[in-house]
Amino acid sequence: MTGLGSAQLSGNGLAVFSTHDVGDDVRAEYWNGITTHFFGPLETRATGRTEFNATLTTRPVSFLRTFRIVGSGHQVRRDRPSGGAIPDAIKLLLQVRGRCRIDQDGRTADLAPGAWCVYDTWRPYGITNIGNIEQIVIQIPRHQIIDRSFRRLAEPFLADPTRSSMAQITASFIRSYTDPSLAPEDGDDFLAETTVGFVRRALHAGSVARTSTQTPSSQLRARIRQYILAHLSDPDLSIDQIARAMGCSKRYLHQVFAAENVTIERHIWRLRIERCCEALTEQGKTEKSISAIAFEWGFNSSAHFSRLFKAQVGVAPTSFRRNRAGARPPQEPGGKVGRVA
Secondary structure (H helix, E strand, O other), X not given: OOOHHHHOOOOOOOXXXXXXXXXXXXXXXXXXXXXXXXXXXXXXXXXXXXXXXXXXXXXXXXOEEEEEEEEOOEEEEEOOOOOOXXXXXXXXXXXXXXXEEEEEOOEEEEEOOOOEEEEEOOOOEEEXXXXXXXXXXXEEEHHHOOOHHHOOOOOOEEEOOOOOHHHHHHXXXXXXXXXXXXXXXXXXXXXXXXXXXXXXXXXXXXXXXXXXXXXXXXXXXXXXXXXXXXXXXXXXXXXXXXXXXXXXXXXXXXXXXXXXXXXXXXXXXXXXXXXXXXXXXXXXXXXXXXXXXXXXXXXXXXXXXXXXXXXXXXXXXXXXXXXHHHOOOOOOOXXXXXXXX
């Protein structure tokens, strides 16, 4: 395999990577190397009955990085924060063909052709691509989203062109300038700034719409989730403590949170296990004991932690850490690369 540097083949940086250009036995390794290079640590798993195939076309557009991905059905997961492995950015995914589902922090966005979604790549997330798909992905540096309220997205933001003319206009604009056959020779700064302007406007409009349609119960649920995240490492975090902070009874607290389809206790334990998974594989923490990590995230019993961990993850904490430590890092992407015809 050749190095990634050989991919820069034209003045505007247009490059193509395809699993069709490597042997069947190294396709998964090759693709994981490509996605890790551009998007940070990810795990990809084919979901179809046929061989996994995918092609990625990429080029920079001023301060943006654009990608067009065409592939068979597969799942993509980031199980822990990027931790600086990639530039701090949010990601816009526009579904061109096929369907996909984005899951993050218990929230789901289902994308049909024409819909697009903005989500925070710093936090863990999952994408399920259903059948053959074509997508446009744009990385937007977080500092380009000037409004501070959008620098750290709380959940995936779905823009549906069937409900919003602005979402439809934005999708049409992005599709036009990211088409490899129509890549302009200049004007990248204008294209990038206009894209960010469209996204910022859509986020503002969506925020206003969500606020106007929120009920007192949904607002309280959001406050509960935020409080739990802020106090997740506190071993004394309890229903009583949350109820006092929310100014309501425990009974009403449970009643309101029932819409999440999980109890508050299970929600807390699930988040703590997720944070422990991140810590068990985080660079620089491999020497820290499993018990110490568990106690850092609010557990006060190693046995209780081990039982919950195995129930949620499927393996014991020791096996999880050993398996992750022994996993071979993805190879630098390479293979045959060429300009789009």
